Amino acid sequence: MDSKKQYWKGLAQLENDPAIEKLAHNEFSEHLPVDEFLGDKKLPDTSTSRRDFLKFLGFTTAAATLAACETPVVKSIPYVVKPEEIIPGVANYYASTIYDGRDFASVLVKTREGRPIKIENNQGCANARIQASVLSVYDSSRLQYPLKSGKKSNWREIDQEIKSSLVKLKDKKKIILTSSILSPTTKDIIGDFIKHYDNVEHIMLDSVAYDGLLNANNDAFGVRAFPSYYFDKVNTIVSFGADFLGNWGSNDYSSDYVKGRNPKNKKMSKHYQIETNLSLSGANADERIQIKPSEQDYLISNLLQALKGDKVKIDSRITKIYKELLSNKGKSIVVCDSNNKNTQLLVNDINMVLKNYERTISIASPNYLKQGDSDRVNLLIDEMKKGDVGALIIQNINPVYNFPNADLFTQALTEVELKVSTSLYLDETAKLMDYVCPEPHNLESWGDANPSHTNYTLMQPTIAPIFNSRQFQDSLFSWMEKSLDYSTFLKNYWKSKGLDWEKSLHDGYFSFSQDKPKIKLYKFQGKYVKNNDNDKIELAVYESIGIGDGYQANNPWLQEFPDPITRVCWDNYLTISPITAKELGLKNWHVSNGALNGDIVDVSSAGRTLKSIPVLIQPGQAKDTIGMAIGYGRTSSGKAGNNVGFNAFPFIGHQNVTIKKVDGEHEFASIQLHHTMMGRDLVKETSLSEYIKDPSAGNYREKYYTHKGKLPANEVSLYEAHDLENGHFWNLSIDLTACTGCGECVIACQAENNIPVVGKEEVRKSRDMHWMRIDRYYSSDMNFKKGKELDISTIDMYKQMEKAAENPQVVFQPVMCQHCNNAPCENVCPVAATTHSNEGLNQMTYNRCVGTRYCANNCPYKVRRFNWFQYSENDKFDFNMNSDLGKMVLNPDVVVRSRGVIEKCSMCIQKIQELKLNAKKKGEPIRDEDAQTLCSSACSTNAIIFGDVNNPESKVAKMRKDERAFDLLDHLNVRPSVFYQTKIRNKA
Amino acid sequence: MFLCRQKNINLRSNQEIVLKKSMGLFRTLRSNIFLFLLGFLFSFNLYGQVEEGEKLFKQNCASCHLMSSARLVGPGLEGVTDKYEKEWLISWIRNSQALIASGDERAIEVFEAYNKSVMTSFDFSDDEFTALLDYLANPPVKEEIASNNAQNSVEQGMSFSTKMMIIALILATIVFLLVSIKNSLKTALGKETETIPQTLFSQYQLFVSNNINVLFVGAVFVIVSLKFVFDLLMGVGVTTNYMPEQPIAFSHKIHAGINGVDCNYCHTSARHSKHSSIPSADLCMNCHTYINEGSVSGKKEIAKIYDAIGFDPETRTYIEGYEQKPIKWVRIHNLPDHAYFNHSQHVVAGGLECQDCHGPVEEMDVLYQHAELTMGWCIDCHRETEVKMEGNNYYTHLHEQLKEKYKGQPITVDKMGGIECGKCHY
DSSP: OOOOOOSSSHHHHHHHHHHHHHHHOOOSOOOOHHHHTTTOOOOGGOOOOOOHHHHHHHHHHHHHHHHHHHHOOOEEEESSSSSOOOOOTEEEEEEEEESSSSOOOOEEEEEEEEEEEEEEESSSSSOOHHHHHHHHHHTTBBBOEEETTTTEEHHHHHHHHHHHHHTOOOOEEEEEEEEEEHHHHHHHHHHHHHHSSSEEEEEOOSOOOOHHHHHHHHHHSSOOSSSOGGGGGGGGEEEOOOTTTTTTSSSTHHHHHHTOOOOTTTTEEEEEEESSOOOHHHHHSSSSEEEOOOGGGHHHHHHHHHTTOOOOOOOGGGGGHHHEEEEEEEESSEEEOOOOOOHHHHHHHHHHTTOOTTEEEEEEEEEEEEOOOHHHHHHHOOOOOOOHHEEEEESSSSHEEEEEEETHHHHTTTTTTEEEEEEEEEOOTTGGGGGEEEOGGGGGOOOOEEEEETTEEEEOOOOOOOSSSHHHHHHHHTTTTTTHHHHHHHHHHHHHHOHHHHHHHHHHHOOOOOOOOOOOOOOOOOOOOOOOOOEEEEEEEEBTTTTTTTTTTTTTHHHHHHHHHOOEEEEEOOOOOHHHHHHTTTOEEEEETTTTTEEEEEEEEEEEEEEEEEEOTTOOOTEEEEEEEESBBSSSTEEEEETTTTOOGGGTTTTEEEEEEEEEEEEEEEEEOBBBBBOOOOOOOEEHHHHHTTTTTTOOOOEEEEETEEEGGGGGGGOOOOOOOSOOOOOEEEEETOOOOOHHHHHHHHHTTTOOOOOOOHHTTTTTSSSOOOEEOOOOOHHHHHHHHHHHOOHHHHHHHSSSSSSOOOEEEEEOOOOOOSSSHHHHHHOOEEOOOOTTTEEGGGGGOOOOOHHHOOTTTTTOOEEOOOOOOGGGOOOGSSSSTGGSSSOOSSSOOOOOOOOOOOSSSSHHHHHHHHHHHTTOOOOGGGOOHHHHOTTOOOOOEEEETSSTHHHHHHHHHHHTEOOGGGOOOOSSSEEEEEEEESOO | TTTTTHHHHHHHHHHHHHHHHHHHHHTTHHHHHHHHHHHHHHHHHHHHHHHHHHHHIIIIITTTTOSSSSOOSOOOTHHHHHSOOOOHHHHHHHOOHHHHHTTTHHHHHHHTTTTOOOOOOOOOEEEEEEHHHHHHOOOOOOOHHHHHHHHHHHOSOHHHOOOOHHHHHHHHHHHHHHEEEHHHHHHTTTTOOOOOHHHHHHHHHHTSSHHHHHHHHHHHHHHHHHHHHHHHHHTTOOOOTOOOSSSOOOHHIIIISSOOHHHHHHHHGGGGGOOOOOHHHHHHHHHHTTOOOTTTTHHHHHHHHHHHHHHETTEEEEEEOOOOOOOOOOOOOOOTTOOOOOOIIIIIOOOOOOHHOSSGGGSSSSSOOOOOOOOOHHHHHHOOBBBBOOTOOOTHHHHHHHHTTTTTTBBBGGGOOOOOGGGGGG
């Protein structure tokens, strides 16, 4: 029958848009990269007839068949002399320390056949960057031999020349510029060096300056040090911009913070965050107040005045904080990220008024992680310019890149006669040096560290130096013409102090008595700051969780690590609030394949301009402010890190900026495209007061009508259940209250399970390979109830729901394969490549998989990853798996997957098998504390707990029975082996 | 847990001996049950000790001493307990150098006789010494095991082809008989006789004239050829009997068979790791520092070890600054990368003998792949093998559960999830 009716797919078609016309003729709207896919760019130019094609096909099939019949000869080469401690196939663990001048942690290093392959927590917390640093050992961009004026040289030659130059420069100043030095022995050796040559001075510099705080403490207490904070002992935490759960201060605050926020104790600390950018701490805060950077000093002054009892009008935004602090004297902490001395003095005053010192904050047992002195370096620039400085020895710091006045520093460098750098990389600074001495990686070095009062750690090599490198200490020895070697020196130093060397080296840490610093009488010194309205757009520079200060910019794991807040990787950008963006006409939008694009702008401030910077609209960003992350825009870091993003260091200290929209657009690699939960309760949450009334508050279970009445989903099933009562039943509990979203687990998982890096382009196509992701959801102002009240249409309501609130509450939810016991993926696999184990695991057999991707399609959690390409040994993915050196980090117990198969979280089945085998060999039952997946052992806040729920004594069995436990998407009744604990906020 | 293989073999032989001994006791002491029981207990105790002694011997002594009069690195230990008294032996084993230094004449004599090579000191406990010396005094009887093996080989002796030939011969005889009967009947009836080929041909035509017969034969032919092709294809990549030439003509027969060196002495990590590991050259040197000439290949093959590690057999010293050359063995047992296999799982937790998978290695001059190493082969074994749960606390709870679940059935590996994909593929 002939029908006159015509349907349009959209307005564009109705209007006969030529683009639509064009599209209608093509099956695929975008160009298909067939030639790229086949790996031959010249392919379109060649001509192959159908007959030729068939000939080739026949020939290759025959050749492949013939080749398959022949068994290759495999050689097996044992050690000639086997090291006593190595059993091939069995991992050894060594306690050591990672300190790269920025991040510090005492760690356990897992080695296999003499190769370090994994870093785990020892004492304290190893953050994502430290977890990833094991990959940096195998970085081919590291310096491989000593350089003289940029050319390959040898140690003898450069030592000779450096020594003679040092002697020649008798009267001129000689400066040793280093990052903060934690090692007492290194300080000793530098002290000897200062005595050995005349006119030597040692200056320390932190890549991210903490001078304001250090100088304030110097003025207030007579101790130029970073205090220790005890976040577990407090009732109230007030942070003015300090991202203490992310990058501010030391790494160890998050475990204390979470300890003080256990709802089981019916008491949680209350956390206020007053900040500009949405930081990790802000995302975890109970209440978050958005301010412009210029308001910070005024609010702190106002708070101090109020607490002191002065008659002032308390700013309405902080009245609640004021009251809370007043009733929690001695049980609170106030911190601030400002690098301004007066601001930090005011904060000290607040803590003094609150009697927090030596209760929740200790200046008497300080933390030594930050010792840098930027003021001294600014002076040094002047001295260098004047030509006073004859020699500059730079160790492990990159001021040409990361000093805010880098341009001045670079200019002044030309006036220095002898420039020596000891460094891991040929970085921006090392490139300008006369002599470059390669340093070994932490995992190839000896060392000690004194991170905080009376706490010490030791560093020991876990692999022989891969390149022709030499430790800084040994360099100093040879320049002093001392025939010592540092490892012996270190050992003798500590043995002479009566230390049990063997035990301390085994443990990795020890405590050693130390004199308490002398603290002078406290005087209130902070000067009050008045409110001044600033209508300009203000800038707040921050450090991203993945890249930090950019030291490890060439680490592809970190580049591909999605930022916990923005969920964007391989980039930095301007974060801007939705309102300001609207005012300035700046937009983010999704292109046809779902990828995120954004407008670009020029940013300028006081003579500095950055051109064509992408803009990312960030809910929670204060109005009329922008944020940008340092650590990007490296030009001399290596192939993965070069020219990713832009360098924001020169903008540190700049407040007022102007933004101008320019033509063009930027392509982001964003992992998460939906930012709200759209009215669904993916994360079940409640408040502390509700929880105290009813521990199962917020943990509502969907019920179904059945012939037996209303039943929760888990009591209705068509499937025959697996036998999970006998033997083990492995479960994973994730506490959303304890999870701070830091991403340690993501990197730990990547390192353990040989997860490839796919690069920005592939991430944009949603082809990221991470087995676990940390979903971040913003709350929305709209909900079903409100929609009904306002009487708006359902579509409008959902549209509103899609938008995050202006100051959203944030939840983090780590999601990996949920190991469903009614698994939707298992039913649809045509080749039974994904099957269920009798221990509650959903197994993935790569060698059976034919790549239909039905499973990924049927997975309600979207945790299955497809290998679109061969990611190892492929020049298109030139990351660590494309070189013999980079492949040394691979875990030999886990298969490297090939093209065309699905992969996913295995719940670290290799660890489970090892655990069971060890127990069987010993003839003992499995101990609960031995059961760990890599994400659970990496989690420093114990948010992830793994174990056997069939062992009633296990922690995870208790968590399973907890009223807070819920399954993600429980109404589907897929019965996951992974479950969550409700998020509880300390909020009314 | 060391030396499982030897231990189990000896368990068997010891039990036999124990049984015989106790039978003997039973006969002679039939009237005195009390004495019999005492003897029974004693014999168990004694043989338990000998077993312990054998374990110690294999672990510590066997690499240098034989249990015969032949000389290896040190003297053969047959009858050593008759030659020397217990106390002397103990002090020699504890610290031979101290004994020599004390001026003991016999000690100096032995030391001189063996080129002044120093014997390693062993600090055993008193019980261990008792066990070891008991073992040295009562070495096990080996002949019985050997004769058992001989019997087995006779049983397996008749090969498949011989059987087939016998059957064919019988069939031909039957055809011949039937045709001659038929012919004689025909002669009796006065009909024309047929020769054997004629009979066969007429029978064939009769058979072919029926379509169903042709169809049947055709189907059988197709099935058999398909089976042949299937087997051929399934055999691709299966390298049973793979026997490559190795860089050193190492004989397992000489080491593990004739000299009785325990598998674990060289393949040290089989009990600890997923790899059984090829021994490093320095391990070879434990014995070959002294033994520089073999009975078959002379000095040629052993010299290759010296070449790898840098040892001068003339001066018996290691060459300083020598650039060592790793020995590139050809790997025989190759599993694909996507299959995880763990030796210690099978040897320690599973209690398997090396020979269960690797075959009679101690009889192989040149090592070859004994088992198929296919997935079917793994799974067959996992379906048949019962899990040894007794005496292992890991299984205590699980064992009770599984006994309840599989009432009366044997608990094989597959009942514990031993054939799940994820156990070997991850």
